[in-house]
Amino acid sequence: MNCSSKITVAILPALHVIDFYKSANGTVQFSGYEGRFLETILNSLKFQFDVLIPEDLEWGRLMPNGNWSGIIGMVFRGEADLGVSTLSITKDRLKVVDFTTPYAVEATSFAHRKTGIKSVFAYLYPFYWPVWVTLLSILITLTFLFQCLYGGKQPFAKIFLKLFANILGQAMKLDGDILKFKLLLSCWFIFTSIISFVYSASLLSFLTVPLQAIPIRNFQQLSDAVQKGSHRCFLLKGTSTIPFLLKASHEHLRSLGKTIVSNGWYYNVSDRATGDHISDRNVYILSQVAFDLFYGEPMFRSNIMISEEYLSIWQIAIAVNKEFCFKSKLNTIIERICSGGFLMKYIRDESFKILLEKSKEFFTVHENRQLTVTDMSGAFILLIIGYAVSFFALFVEYTLSRSSNAPS
Numbered sequence: 001m002n003c004s005s006k007i008t009v010a011i012l013p014a015l016h017v018i019d020f021y022k023s024a025n026g027t028v029q030f031s032g033y034e035g036r037f038l039e040t041i042l043n044s045l046k047f048q049f050d051v052l053i054p055e056d057l058e059w060g061r062l063m064p065n066g067n068w069s070g071i072i073g074m075v076f077r078g079e080a081d082l083g084v085s086t087l088s089i090t091k092d093r094l095k096v097v098d099f100t101t102p103y104a105v106e107a108t109s110f111a112h113r114k115t116g117i118k119s120v121f122a123y124l125y126p127f128y129w130p131v132w133v134t135l136l137s138i139l140i141t142l143t144f145l146f147q148c149l150y151g152g153k154q155p156f157a158k159i160f161l162k163l164f165a166n167i168l169g170q171a172m173k174l175d176g177d178i179l180k181f182k183l184l185l186s187c188w189f190i191f192t193s194i195i196s197f198v199y200s201a202s203l204l205s206f207l208t209v210p211l212q213a214i215p216i217r218n219f220q221q222l223s224d225a226v227q228k229g230s231h232r233c234f235l236l237k238g239t240s241t242i243p244f245l246l247k248a249s250h251e252h253l254r255s256l257g258k259t260i261v262s263n264g265w266y267y268n269v270s271d272r273a274t275g276d277h278i279s280d281r282n283v284y285i286l287s288q289v290a291f292d293l294f295y296g297e298p299m300f301r302s303n304i305m306i307s308e309e310y311l312s313i314w315q316i317a318i319a320v321n322k323e324f325c326f327k328s329k330l331n332t333i334i335e336r337i338c339s340g341g342f343l344m345k346y347i348r349d350e351s352f353k354i355l356l357e358k359s360k361e362f363f364t365v366h367e368n369r370q371l372t373v374t375d376m377s378g379a380f381i382l383l384i385i386g387y388a389v390s391f392f393a394l395f396v397e398y399t400l401s402r403s404s405n406a407p408s
Helices: 033-045 070-077 129-149 156-167 182-208 219-228 241-246 251-263 288-295 327-339 342-357 377-405
Strands: 006-011 019-022 028-031 048-052 082-088 104-113 232-236 282-287 304-306 312-320
Touching: 006 033, 006 070, 028 033, 033 082, 033 327, 033 342, 070 082, 070 312, 082 104, 104 288, 129 156, 129 182, 156 182, 219 232, 219 251, 232 241, 232 251, 241 251, 282 288, 288 342, 312 327, 327 342
Parallel strands: 006 048, 006 082, 232 282
Antiparallel strands: 019 028, 082 312, 104 282, 104 304, 104 312
16 A cells, blocks of 8 residues: 555646656656646645656556556556546446546547538539429420410520520510510519529629538448548547447447457547647547647637537546555545636636647638639539530531532
8 A cells, every 4th residue: 555655647648638847956847737737736745756658658448468558557557656647437447446536527529620612513502403403494384385475486495595594684585475474574573583683692602601511410420431431530549438439339339439440540649739630531539628628619610520429428537546545635635626616727728828829720711712713613614515515506507508508
């Protein structure tokens, strides 16, 4: 039983979360929100201490040979008295180590980069395809109706092009016979005005604000995307999330966990601050507190999609060796720190530092956006196709005219 005034603390360094360095005189100073939290506890205990880092750089998981890895393994074997690094309390871990009073509750979720849509057919986006089909049906129906009103004197194609041009905002030349149906014409003009205004407004909004693809919003969609091969999902190695996925009651969660383990999709704690793994095709699972810490408040997340569905909710505490003598005193100190709001202050302070250091790609940048060739490519392609069809029709007419006028 360790009742000495010198203790050993095992941590897993992570930028902005917990880290330490020794000064020239041997004094240990901590950084990160959890590092400052640990420093407050150690100062209150008034004990001398040493800091150790697990060689495998893991939090702690039960391995196939029955041993424990990472921080949990060090505390279990007596190599460390305390383990501090956002450790979650699980049933398996409680069998080998004790935990203090929980000082935080963390919900596990996932995030990925929002993706924009750039398509040559962007001019079709203002309306869903059923609307386009309905408009085409109305246009064809009205063409037949007007042809009947003209008594079959006007060709179908000519009336169709007139009505289509009227929808686009061009004037429609009316003959005397058709003017007798004023009610029909009034309804048609009102209809074309509304359609034209709504389409123009929607198209301008799409050109002004970049379109976003439909994001992955829950773990069912994430599992399906991973199985299809369109996305990859990354986890921190050695966390309790891995066995949770593998033992989950839902098939899609077990499938997701097996795919992650078989492909070795893990990332380092240092990647959380740089966002090296997060992209439109790479999704990573982490706690909601970590997302709030590294990506700031919602106003600074314009490029990041964070799922609102939680995989699990964990209580976070300090792992303690079962032979440690000062558990009661340690719990009292933790309760006082949490009651005073110090932990939340440390998190907010660290989050503000990250916001100042963050690359501008994670922030909303307001710039004057000009239309590019890519934005207008759909209209240009449509124009080229129209000219090509026109020239082809001209060529066919010219060929048929030559053949019919040729001497027999």
